[in-house]
Each structure stands twice: as C-alpha cells, then as structure tokens.
Amino acid sequence: MTNTTYLWNPPAVKSLPVRGKTERLPINRLFFVGRNYHAHAVEMGKPVDKSVERPFYFTKAPQTLVESGATVAYPPETKNYHHEMELVLVIGAPGFRVSQEDAHKLVYGYACGLDMTRRDLQLVARDKGRPWDLGKDVEESSVVSEVVPMEGTVLEQGALEMTVNGQPRQKSDLDKLIWNIREIIADLSLFYHLQPGDLIFTGTPEGVGPLQPGDSIEGSVAGVGEITLSIGPAE
Template sequence: MTQVSYLWNPPPVPSLPVRGIAERYPVNRIFCVGRNYHAHAVEMGVPVDKANAQPFYFTKSASTLVESGATVPYPTGTSNYHHEMELVVAIGAPGFRVAEADASSLIYGYAAGLDMTRRDLQLVAREKGRPWDLGKDFELSAVCGEIVPIGKLGVLSSGALTLDVNGQRRQTADLTQLIWSIPELLADLSKFYHLQPGDLIYTGTPEGVGAVKSGDRLVGHIDHVGDIELSIGAAE
C-alpha cells in the first residue's frame, strides 16, 4: 500500500466522550433541524403548519464541535450571539431510506447540545434568501455534552429540556413538543443522505432563545440525557 504524505498534518478527528466507557465517539457530520418547536417558529416569525410543511436542515462542519465545559470567545462579526438548547441524536449505524419503525436501529445515543448562533448574520441571510452559513456554521458553534448510549432509553419522546444563563431560566420545554419526532426526522433525513455512524443530529430548539455576552455561563439539562455547560469569554 502506498503511504500517503501531506503538506501538513491533518487535523485530529473531532470526537466526544461516551458515558461509561473510555472509547470516544468520532464525529462525522453535524445536521441541524430548523424550527422544530411551534413556539420557537412563532418566536422567529415563521410559524410552522406540519400538515403543509416538511422538516428542513442546515449543517455545521464537524470542526465547529466543542465539548461541554469549555470557554469560547465571543465570536467575531456579530453583536447578537444567541443560545439554542437542543437534544442531539448520535447515529451509530448506517441507514438510507429508513422507515420510521426502524429508526431506533440507527441510534447510538443522545447528548445535550447548544447550537450557538450569530443571529444578526442569520437574519440578514434569511431576508436576502442566502445560505445561513455565516450565522450558523462558524468556529466553536456546535457545543455538545457526553454521548449517553441508548441502552434502555429507546427512542426518546418525552423529557424536560431547560437552559439557564447566569442562574436565570431562559428556555424550558419538553420533548413531547417536537413538531417532528426523532423517528420522523431520521426517516426524512435518510431520504436525502446515507446516514453514517458518527453523524450528529441537533433536533431543534424551543422558544426562549436570546443573546449572551462575555462573562455569561450557560447550563442546560435534558431529562434522561444529562447536562451541558458553556462559558462565554472575551471577544478575540
């Protein structure tokens, strides 16, 4: 076999800790679901009628991943940096055109996640009909806690989700409020992608998103899954 040489060392594989074992979960791709709670869709000025809508997605580069407990700098290019607390589904088996009834076979586990957003840049892009990349896919914007193997949890359909900023409650919801359930999302997304082990799916945020500033500390929780923490440092 020919040995491959590179001009410089490739970056390490992004990965996350897994509860209860030493091996880490290597991250392949990050998919994010937009507007998957009714109240948040209204909050963003774009109500969703499930009867006449389909899920939609955007992506974040795996290189944007940052582990829970980190301190990240206030990002450049924005003056309206927002938190979005979410349940993350970690894929552990390949799947393409998967039926809803078979969705559980793809799930390795779950995590608590934060989809950090440069809201002002996202809204400018939305108004101009442009991609959301500047608002969503930027360095250190995909925060994720440890992966909790699915075990006896099965396909999660309920459980409280909360986020506090400096001890003040900002977001609170229950997974029962998801517009599209986990099986529906996996069945739909697998129509368009060959899902692979290492793929993460951020399933959407409830209402209560808002701005954070340097010095803020974020603490989130999802029942059955666990916690996530993030501190906002000074601007670079």
C-alpha cells in the same frame, strides 16, 4: 499499500466522551433541524404548518464542535450572539431510506447540545434568501455534552431546560417536537446515507436570546444529562 504524505498535518478527528466507556465516539457530520418547536418558530416569525411542510436542515462543519465545559470566545462580526439548547441524537448504524418503524435501529444514544448562532447575520441572510453559513457555521458553535448510550431507544418526552447566569431562558419538553425522533431519522435518511458518528441536533424551543462575554450557560435534558458553556471575551 502506499503511504500518503501531506503538505501539513491533517486536522485531528473530532470526538466526544461516552458515558461508561474509555473509547471516544468519532464524529462524522453535524446536522441541524430548523424550527422544530412551534413556540420557537413563532418567536422567529416563521410559524410551521406540519400538514403542508416537512422538516428542513442545515449543517455545520465538524470542526465547529466543542465539548461541554469549554470557554469559547465571543465570535467576530456579530452583535447578537444567541444560545439554542437542544437534544442531540447520535447515529450508531448506517441507514438510507429508513422507515419510521425501523428508525430506532439507527439510534446509538443522545447528548445535550447548544447550537450557538450569530443571529444578526442569520436573519440578514434569511431575509435576503442567502445561505445561513455565516450565521450558523461559526467556529466553536456546536457544543455537545458526553454521549449517553441508549441503543435502539427513541426518546419521546423529557424536560429540556437552560439558564444563563442562573436565570431561566429556555424550558420545554421533547414531546413538543414538531417532528419527532422517528420522523427526523426517516426524513433525513431520504437525502443522506446516514452513518455512525452523525449527530442530529433536533431543534430548539422558545426562549433563545443574546449572550455577552462573561455569561455562563447551564442546560439539561431529563434522562440524558447536562451541559455547560462559558462565553469569553471577543478576540
């Protein structure tokens, strides 16, 4: 076998800790479900009618991943940096065109997540019909807790809560997802060959809002775990 050499060192594999294991979970891709709670869709001015719509998705580079407990810099070129607390689904088996009935076979486990967003840039892009990348694919903007193995388990309910500096911001339940876990896996697998290490951020409830340097975030999903993040000064 020929040894490949590079002009500079390639980036390290992104990974997450797994509860009860010494091995870390290597990350493949980061998928995000947009507007998957009715109350959040309404607060964003884009109500969802499930009877005539299907889920939509965006992606972020794996390089945006940071672990719970980190301090991240307030990002450049924004004056409206928002938090979005979510349940993260971890794929543990390959699947393509998976039925809802078989969706559980792809589940490795779950984690808590924060989809950090330059909201002002996202809304400008949305209203102009442009891609969301500058608003969403932000450095250090995909925050994830340790992964909790729950192979084959489909979560259908559980409280999701988040505070900023101890003050409640987001509070809902997984039973309020517009498209549930089985529906998300089945639909996304029509577009992609899902692979172990793919993470799916399943959507955020209402209560998203701005952050400032010095803010401290704490969040939790019942039965899954907790997540924390601190916002540092702008660079």
